Amino acid sequence: MKFFVYMKYYYLLCLLFVSSLSFAQTKAGGYVKDSRGEPVPFANVLFVNSSVGTITNDDGSFYIETEKSYDALQVSFLGFQTQTIPLEKSASLNLEIILEEEQNALDEIVIYQGKTSKKNNPAIDILRKIWENRRDNGIYKFDQYQYKKYEKQEFDLNTIDSALINSRIFKGMEFIFEETDTNAVTGKTYLPIFINEAVYRVYGNNESGKKKEVLIGNKNSGFSDNQTLIEFVKDLYKEYNVYDNYLKFFDKSFVSPLSTTGINVYNYVLADSTFIDNKWCYKIVYYPRRKNELTFKGDFWVNDSTWAIKKIKLAATKSANINWVRDIYIEQDFDVLNDSIFLITRDHFMSDFAFRKKDDARGVYGKRTTLYDEYAFDIERREEFYENNRDQYIEKVYNRDSTFWQQNRLEPLNNDEQKVYTMLDTLKTVRAFQRLYNIGSVLASGYIELDNFDYGPIFSTFGYNDVEGIRVRAGGRTYFGRNDPWRIEGYTAYGFKDNKFKYGLSGKILVDPRSRLILSGGNRRDVEQLGASLTNTNDVLGRSLASSSLITVGANMSLTNINLSTFSLEAEPWKNVNLRVSGSYRTLESASDEFSLAYYTNEERTKTASEINQTEISTILTYSPGRKTAGYGVERIIINEGDYPRLFLNYAVGIKGPFSSDFDYEKLQFYYRHPWQLGGFGKLTTTFEAGKTFGEVPLGLLNVVPGNQTLFSIFGTYPLLDYYEFVTDTYTSLHLEHNFNGRFFGRIPLIRDLNLRELIAVRAVMGSISDENQLLNASTSHPVLFAPENEPYWSYSLGIGNIFKVFRLDFHFRGNYFDNPDARSFGITGSFGFYF
Template sequence: MRYVYLLCLSLFSVLSVFSQTKVSGVVNDESGSPVPFANVIFTNSSVGTITNDDGSFYLESENNYTSLQISFVGFKSTSLDLQKSVTYDIKIILEEEASALDEVVIYQGKTSKKNNPAIDILKKIWENKRDNGIYMFDQYQYKKYEKQEFDLNTIDSSLINSRIFKGMEFIFEETDTNNITGKTYLPIFINEAVSRVYGNNETNQKKETLIGNKNSGFSDNQTLIAFIKDLYKEYNVYDNYLKFFDKSFVSPLSTTGVGVYNYVLADSSYIDNKWCYKIVYYPRHKNELTFKGDFWVNDTTWAIKRIKLAATKSANINWIRDIYIEQDFEVLNDSIFLITRDHFMSDFSFQKKEDARGVYGKRTTLYDEYSFNIDKGEAFYNNNREQYIDQVYHRDSTFWEQNRLEALNKDERKVYDMLDTLKTVRAFQRLYNIGSILASGYVEFDNFDFGPIFSTFGYNDVEGIRVRAGGRTYFGRNDPWRIEGYTAYGFKDNKFKYGLAGKLLVDERSRLILSGGNRRDIEQLGASLTNTNDVLGRSLASSSLITVGSNTSLTDINLSTLALEIEPLKNLEVRVGGSFRTLQSASDQFSLDYYTNEARTETASEIKQTEISTMITYSPGRKTTGYGVERILINEGDFPRLFLNYGVGVKDVFNSDFEYERLQFYYRHPWQLGGVGKLTTTIEAGKTFGDVPLGLLNVVPGNQTLFSIYGSYPLLDFYEFVTDTYTSIHIEHNFNGRFFGRIPLLRDLNLREIVAVRAVSGTISDSNQALNASYSNPVLMAPSDKPYWSYSVGVGNIFRVFRLDFHFRGNYFENPGARKFGVTGSFGFYF
């Protein structure tokens, strides 16, 4: 995410759109209350819109119109003459009417589900529901052109004259108004991409080949491009739910739509020589993830010809003030339709107030040159690994003239010239540097990044206040090698710590990587059930500023690793490595001691262990960017992950103490459940074969911090349960405000309900118990009689950035110091 947050700070230019008629205002009833979802159109035209939840509207057309027509069932229709081509802030009052209007006009409130011609047409759409035409053939291919833009909106004199833009005032020389919202805006970024897309429906394989990419600012920035593409991922309006920004919106074409939307038959007309009906829809309830808008449907194929979707203002989604979608289709025959144009616009803003500043994100995708049943062969799809080709990002003007499916206007072309000027402005460089630090956590120098700065301070009972400084080499986002390290100092134990690691990309095609490193530090072992030998990793439990009770159960670890990893198939990684570690207690109040003889008369405090492990990770659906030794994850938390680890402890190599075998399995899967939210399930299982001391056993991860740590048990203390065989399950469901949104006093707060259940069962053998030489801290105990379990209820989206979880212990209340109830919290920026 090195440059994602720089969009709003680093690129500026000018775009001018010439429209002939612009109108904005608000529609109220006689009591002054807003009339949401009223129909506003230019008289004698099909150009119109629907008022928002607050009765406001904006309407624009390239043609000249002299009057407006406003209608809503239950009210008298009214016309309003326009004295000027640009008229803002019109106040319109609708008078109530006792007699019902014609049912073709917009209904007031909830429309009838019976004898409604719009719903009769909707049922026809369901009966003839079809897949996109590309899935009606064995193979398909097409050309795709994407244009992505970001615009700074709500430009006013206070922004232009603010100190932040001192020295960059020239970028505001020309602004215009958005034809959807009517707000002033200034383009700040544009990206163009041309691709060839190939698919085989028989084998369910797909391949997209980028043949050209151009953007204002970073000509080869795959990271920025990938984040934008994932932000505006493709969707199918015929699906019941449309997923945007990790939220599932109910489609107006959904088979459950009748219970969610009001539908009205509003018009009929010819579109491309096909007779079509216009259906207007709007939501039945506030605060749900729904749209308002209209669609045109053909009267014989019942296929959608054109559709518009605008997210309602009350939708429970953060940082997004508006979402607007337009799609056009080409209907080939009764069973085949092809999408030809898709336009998606969102308005990012910290506030939902209309006068708050924000950033428009716009993506326009055009599809052309469809062809079918051309078999490319299985080998073509198997070679689907992303590769960086420098030429793709440096295409000449001739290429773009030939491959653009929609020409840039003269003002869009200016965006490409503006950044070259901005790069020479000192004020812009300051903004860029600040954005870079916030985005990556690193301070950039020539070929070296200092940080991460967010890990500079920490605290625990052994080290006291801990300070840390580190950095990494950075020559470019596709570096074939990278070295990073850190040093830290604890003011209580008066000791320095350090870590140093390096990676080398040996082969780009197979992603063969050689890595190794050494770390000497204080760590909280057992912070997770499934462990990997991450040289520079450190858990929050080791550095949390506030904890529940004291935490002296920390370990002094000296870890060295050497590994070779490869990616034989996309998102399938195999890692074979060796490690050597020494472990000893970092506190005299915590013991890792073990017996060294059968008579249990001699003990050792230090564990020396050599281990060889094979790790297999499979992450279907994972999206990454970059082609160097390190890649950036694009869709974190949005794909399943399977992990299998087989480790062997080797005795007497480097004076290693123990011989054992270890098997671990981890499976995490997020499930989007449409209108009821997101379910995340995690299953872990493992077993250690052989006798090992406490430092090598599997500790059920407790959590004595006040922070919510996924995968941990928040009411367990560190080392409360220790196992050599375990099975764990964690189920968490976020309802995304489905219930809070129905409660009047809570509805406007956009809170979200979260429930979770955790359970773990495990055993520890008698021989491993006997090996332990500690009688007080800790006392080895496993949840063997019955699974330990707890449950929690949480409230998310508090002030849009905070989450509180309330935890309740299910059993094992007899354990010493058992906590029955606890509260944890977390911060995060989520849509």
């Protein structure tokens, strides 16, 4: 499981202990059913003589709220008689509304079952006009643009009741429940617990496609120095454009109601027309054609001349295949510039995070409100302006005074939002909260925080392999703050079978923050599984899962004693471009009598050596476009791990002589990984690797095709290969994995309710090993050097993900090379993870 996944859920859980209240005059909620008692999903509900409305959920439930006073509801749906329901109280929350079928529409209901026609439908005619004009609206109409953006992010603990207030977990913190109110979208009681405000200047060039966002102020409740929290919250709520075909939220691609493919997944109804801000607009109501798809329900108003959106509402259907998120609700408003250009002025996004999707389950509201102002166009800026787009820590940005916020807030905080700032400061002094916060911190980071020192990672405390037996480890790192300019990290370990101590120690210092010039070095003496990945570096504290997995397929004695010392210099001359030059010296020796790294030392092949001594200098270039990071110190946290392409190029030179080094060689390695969001078809991840070693080298310096003898699904490995089954000095590898995100399971009755997700993968590798390197190998039994030279080795996998929301099973099938010793033709691996 990736570290960033832990962090996102950690912050959501921590925010349970730290935002906007609305004083509604009229509230209504309940269920809409037909005469047979069956729920009517996607029915229209609105207050009579108003434009305030909503659409029922999959189960027919609804909630609607407004600050004005109304005394009746109007409920309608295709094929049913419209009902007007009087409201006797200002809060009517348990209504059961029965819709009667229209006499002349009974046959139509049987045929269409609520689905609208794709032909002769005026709503779809309007939708086609939107498609034709969407690229000529808003900021896309100008070559250059700029604007001011104010962003407010809030988290609220919802479903507050006496059982929660009186629970032991909140003992000593009861004061936080003094201010609660009801959410205008869901009707649930909530408690504001966190707020973050940010002001940006945004600049863009439509001709080059470049964009620059400059943060000029940031403030939040209780976490003012926590850039990591701020970045994780921002990543949860990525910006989106409702005109796009797909809207990506929580790593899922939802079909936009304005999509050119929308008519295949949505029903559209022309519901109303009126003047809005002196512009004649049509109201289109839309709802899904099928359950369990990543779709919305809602409505939008569109202008009749520019065909631009004036207002739009989107609510994710409850049956959507997404974990931990019970509701998603979006509102966007657009204003007119120069009588024709519609520009977004307000964007409100709300999500309801919960472990269960039941209405009575407690959760956390995440809300983001973004306001836009001070638009300006066609102010030219040089290309250098956009190229200088490096993240820098400017202390004053996070310490703006009250005058700044009074001048730059595009809407004022209400009374209760202001109280959040003082509430968390008070809460942090409560010991009960401190204990809960510390527990969450340990689970998220894996470290126990002490004074200027973190102990851990605790998840590496115990391990097992056939050489060391049971292995225990203790370690830690210096930690003075998130932006430490230097850091020292180390560990010691002990194996109860080989009765040996191991250790590792490294240090790094940030010399220049602007170029991120970093000096680092260290030493490690340990037992390691070489060949855990094709493309590798001399990471001084790195250790593969293959070296300490508690459960494996068969015995693994092919481990190596390694003594590695490194010194590195790295820099980031351009954003997300990293250049690293390092020197290393290592000794490699078999850790087991049943495994040999021995090689011949003379041409007559009469003398052998069992230990490799090697000095190496490497130059590594890494390019990660789209990568987002948090922190400005010597170490940074990657926010969007797995969501961006990564290109890696390594040129290494082995030097014979210095420090008794044994071999001269050159090594070239290339790695390219790219995740592709394919809209409604899911996510495809492609990985290509290639490499070649020039010169004569022994087994310990060759490229081992990474097998996997564990029962865990490890990306980049070949799960049906044993360690050292294939060894190469020249290789090419391709790995394709596609996650359909439940596209097919979601259309199978009974199975679709399980929200399972189907995956497929194909792996292939081809390589060779020279005769000279074969002759250098002095091993007489294990391993025997063999490369997939005649034809590529390949395998394929079928996977089922999202089992109980946290587990994935992969079924692997070997494609060829069945005659290899102990070849496995079938295998099963699994993995745990918390994913949306």
